[in-house]
Amino acid sequence: MTNDSFIPFHRPSIGAEESEAVQRVLSSGWLTTGPVAIEFEKHFAAYVGCKHALAVNSCTAALQLALDAIDLRPGDEVLVPSYTFTATAEVVTYFGAHPVLCDSVRGGFNIDPADAERRVTAKTRAIIPVHIAGESCDLDPLHAMAARHGLHVIEDAAHTLPAWYHGRRIGTISEMTAFSFYATKTITTGEGGMLATDNDRYAERAKMMRLHGIGGDAWKRYSKAGSWFYEVHRAGYKMNLPDLLAAVGVAQLKKCDQFWQRRSQIAAYYREKFSQLEEVQLPACAVDPAEHSWHLFILRLRPELLSIGRDEFIEELKAAGIGTSVHFIPLHRHPYYIEQYHYQEGDFPQAEDSYSRCISLPIYPDLSEAQMAQVVGAVTKIVSRSRKFAAV
Numbered sequence: 001m002t003n004d005s006f007i008p009f010h011r012p013s014i015g016a017e018e019s020e021a022v023q024r025v026l027s028s029g030w031l032t033t034g035p036v037a038i039e040f041e042k043h044f045a046a047y048v049g050c051k052h053a054l055a056v057n058s059c060t061a062a063l064q065l066a067l068d069a070i071d072l073r074p075g076d077e078v079l080v081p082s083y084t085f086t087a088t089a090e091v092v093t094y095f096g097a098h099p100v101l102c103d104s105v106r107g108g109f110n111i112d113p114a115d116a117e118r119r120v121t122a123k124t125r126a127i128i129p130v131h132i133a134g135e136s137c138d139l140d141p142l143h144a145m146a147a148r149h150g151l152h153v154i155e156d157a158a159h160t161l162p163a164w165y166h167g168r169r170i171g172t173i174s175e176m177t178a179f180s181f182y183a184t185k186t187i188t189t190g191e192g193g194m195l196a197t198d199n200d201r202y203a204e205r206a207k208m209m210r211l212h213g214i215g216g217d218a219w220k221r222y223s224k225a226g227s228w229f230y231e232v233h234r235a236g237y238k239m240n241l242p243d244l245l246a247a248v249g250v251a252q253l254k255k256c257d258q259f260w261q262r263r264s265q266i267a268a269y270y271r272e273k274f275s276q277l278e279e280v281q282l283p284a285c286a287v288d289p290a291e292h293s294w295h296l297f298i299l300r301l302r303p304e305l306l307s308i309g310r311d312e313f314i315e316e317l318k319a320a321g322i323g324t325s326v327h328f329i330p331l332h333r334h335p336y337y338i339e340q341y342h343y344q345e346g347d348f349p350q351a352e353d354s355y356s357r358c359i360s361l362p363i364y365p366d367l368s369e370a371q372m373a374q375v376v377g378a379v380t381k382i383v384s385r386s387r388k389f390a391a392v
Contacts, residue, residue: 007374009323010184013259013365014248021247028243033211033219036243040250041194047162047253048171050196052203055246056210059158059180059193060087061239063128064094065206066154066176066195072097072125079119079127079151081111082330082343083351088130088156089331098341100124101332103348108284109133109298112350113141120145126152133327133360134186134293135285136165139173154178158193161186162260164291171196181245186259186295187252189245210239262365263294266372270297270361273376279305279383281357296327299379300357308386310357317359320378325360 025036037055045053056062072078074096080089082101089099102116109132116127127146129137137155146153155170157163158180163170171177176199181192197203211218213236220226241249267289274280281300285292301310308316314324330351332343345352361375 006321007323007362007367007371009325009360009362010364011366012183012188013255015251017251017254018248021251022244025243025247030223031244032242033240033246034223034243036250037219037241037246040241040246040253043250043253044194045196047256048196049169050171050177051198052196052200054195054197054203054206054210055241055249056193056195056239057241057245058087058191058239059156059178059182060091061210061237062178062193062195063087063091063154063156064237065209065239066178066197066202067091067095067097067126068209069176069199069202069205070126070152070154075123076125077121077123078125079111079116080331081128081130081132081351082332082348083109083111083132083328083354084130084156084331085158085328086331086334086336087158088128089337092128097125098123099331101337101341101343101348104350104354105138105284106350108135108350109354110135110137110284111142113138113145116142117145117149120149120151124149124151126154128154128156130156130158131160131163131170131293133283133296133298134159134163135283136160136163136170136291139165143174158182158185159295160293162256163293167291172198175199176202181249181252186263186293187249187256189241189249189252192241192245192249209234209236212236212238259365260293263363264290264292266363266367267292267294267297269372270299270363270376274299274379277380277383278302279387280379284354294363297361297363298327298358299361300354301359303357305388306383306386307388308382310359313382313386314359316382317378320381322375322378323362326355326358327360328355330355 041053072095076097078092092099105112153174155177160170177196179194181189213234
């Protein structure tokens with residue numbers, strides 16, 4: 001196997017449009033947050049259908065700004081899934097608040113509304129549902145539960161651009177929604193994120209706090225339209241998105257539908273091919289596949305039918321020239337959450353079951369037909385020689 005034949009888990013789809021957009025910013029002489037970031041925000045708000053879109057330097061920053069907007073305080077509790085990346089829960093700790101982990105739905109990855117409600121206390125202030133892989137959480141029962149207990153709902157939509165829930169675009173449903181433009185996401189700025197909301201007060205607060213708590217359009221201080229005078233209203237953060245990165249975002253956003261259509265085609269191909277293998281389980285898809293962003297294609301093994309486990313399966317795929325990943329190691333299995341909050345293995349059985357069997361396969365717009373066939377062929381061969389029981 002040569003390096004040329006290795007299929008990486010992810011490769012960003014970057015073209016001449018992105019390069020030209022960055023060059024225009026370099027030539028303009030204005031590199032940090034400025035008119036291009038504002039343009040990106042306007043296009044993103046129009047694309048999603050939200051009133052306000054605030055560009056920041058990561059999805060983590062967007063989540064932190066959302067929690068700041070609801071005035072999260074020390075001792076408060078926030079419900080978060082164990083089955084997520086650490087950023088979802090770590091932002092809660094920035095405020096001296098307590099992330100309360102919740103289990104996944106049976107047979108899936110997303111947060112279980114019933115399990116979350118069992119963990120509500122008098123200290124609970126909010127819930128952060130995470131749309132794993134691009135499949136939207138079941139938001140209706142989550143919103144109903146939040147209404148019963150007076151909780152804020154902040155969506156972690158790092159995986160869900162574009163995605164829908166019963167025909168409604170993710171980013172227009174809850175009080176605030178955080179998106180990611182990290183290098184592996186459906187569109188990328190390298191590093192970056194966006195906070196979407198229809199709430200004017202939340203938007204104004206986040207706009208101020210993302211740039212040191214300075215009031216007004218602080219970024220204009222060094223422009224012809226700005227003034228040297230500024231006032232600091234709060235002890236804020238440094239979370240703004242530079243024009244250099246926003247330029248990539250503007251170009252990428254124009255291709256978002258095209259990217260999504262290609263991801264959907266790859267997912268449909270995988271689903272059709274892998275449905276013929278009883279030893280693997282297709283991605284959980286409680287929503288219509290047409291409403292899924294297909295950021296990830298997570299295949300789960302059925303260990304009772306195979307002689308090898310997930311980790312060995314991944315190594316065999318690597319040997320066959322296929323890059324993979326695992327999304328995610330549940331938070332309750334990490335040293336920090338064990339030591340700080342006394343979680344332990346076995347606390348979240350549904351999350352653990354999915355984690356122990358899952359493999360994320362390559363799915364990105366530049367994946368060729370031949371590469372798709374190579375991925376399917378490799379998985380099929382490994383399954384065939386690892387079966388516990390001969391096919392009848």
